Amino acid sequence: MGTIFLKSVDATAHFKNADYICQLMDEVVQEIGEKKVVQVVTDNRANYKVAENLLMIKRPHLYWTPCAAHCIDLMLEDIAKEPEIDMVICEGQRLTNFIYNHGWVLNLLRQMTGGREIIRPGVTRFATHFLALESIMRYKDDIIRMFTSQEWSMKIKNMKPKDKSLGETLKNMALENTFWDYITIATAIFEPLVKVLKLVDSDDKSEMSFLYEAMDIAKESIKKNVGQSYKKWWKMIDSRWNKQLHRDIHAAGYFLNPRFQFSKNVNNDSEVLLGVRKVISKLEPDIHKQILCDKEMERYRLRAGQFSTAKVAAAISHNTPAGGLFMDRRRHQI
Structure with a gap:
């Protein structure tokens, strides 16, 4: 049997504290039958965690599990806050915003990429960071060709001084290996976790029997991708995994x-x-x-x-x- 919709509750008139949430969940468990319920899944907010602890005290045979997609997104958020990752995300956003805020620059890049775009939406905000960086990396050669083209040299002269200065700064950044090295590191860390996020966010199958293995594979992939620095990233992942998700x-x-x-x-x-x-x-x-x-x-x-x-x-x-x-x-x- 697949996913079914049972009911919704209008809670706008209520203060959604732990006691009220616990009461709602308990009513649903009673309606379905406690022996037919194995777990309750909610997001990770503090009031939900307290509510589910109260529910499990009353119904000792139930499990509460936090939303896997939310927890993995929090892992990505933790990683994105690290200085070297935050820096490359910000630089990637500066590059992307400059391209999409100037029509002639976007048109010039499309000529280089054959009409393909360098950004794609993701399932969550922090997955979008990865997809944007991964897309920039994929079109690295096209971006460099754009900045070194004759058309760029001609049209950049006609831009406002502020925009011209930013354009030249981004050009110099794109011609430096350091920028691409940081993108390579960031995507090597993000990608394995984004794969897990896509798995748990899919409606094709239940992730319950796949999550344990998927997280192990993701961690081993990060270790392989980044070498000895893997311990730093494992520690951040394990902090969320051990305390919240597992x-x-x-x-x-x-x-x-x-x-x-x-x-x-x-x-x-x-x-x-x-x-x-x-x-x-x-x-x-x-x-x-x-x-x-x-x-x-x-x-x-x-x-x-x-x-x-x-x-x-x-x-x-x-x-x-x-x-x-x-x-x-x-x-x-x-």
Whole structure:
């Protein structure tokens, strides 16, 4: 079953504090049925976080998870605030604004690019920063050809002194390798996270069983892209991931995803297994059933590498683990 719209609430007449939000969420849980709800997803604002903590106290079998797209956008925002990244974003914006604020400059660049634009909208503000820088980098040669063309030299003379001075400054910047080096670094850090953002912002499939792996891949990509400086960026990402986004349910989603469980690079480390066990104990209060689930989980883990490619493909196509789920609770998200 895909996404469905249940209802909306006009809350304009109410003060949207934690108690009111908790009351609204609890009413929806009661309407659907607590046994059919596995998690509540909201944004990351303080009043929502307090509300969901209150809700989980009242409904101990529920999970609250913050909006993944919002959290990843906050990671991009943190990175964008770093001086070297902020500098290149500002310089890129200056270059882009100058081009689009002067018709003849834009027309000249279009001649160089074959009519293609250097900016594209993104799914969020900070993803747009990356897309703009990535687009500038893609047309690096065209931008340099524009600044060194005879037409540029002729028409820049006729601009107002202020605009002429800015144009010459941007030309000198574009002819320096330093500007392009900084763009290369910025895009190397932004790009892996933007890929995750596009994944979680997509309506094509639920990101719950893919987020854990996607974040690991993004971090490893950043490490490969920037070398020894990766630790600085990992620390910023982990700060948001560990404190806000990561939940045991993400580890369980990874463990139960056959696309990963039956791959050569499956990562059933202690963090994953502990997360799955915590989910079991939260969703299944009966200790005897917890033990049975735990035993089945271990058999499932050990059997994973024994399945043929055909059987794995069949399991994936049905969106269930080859060898069977050790939990059979069909629950919904709100």
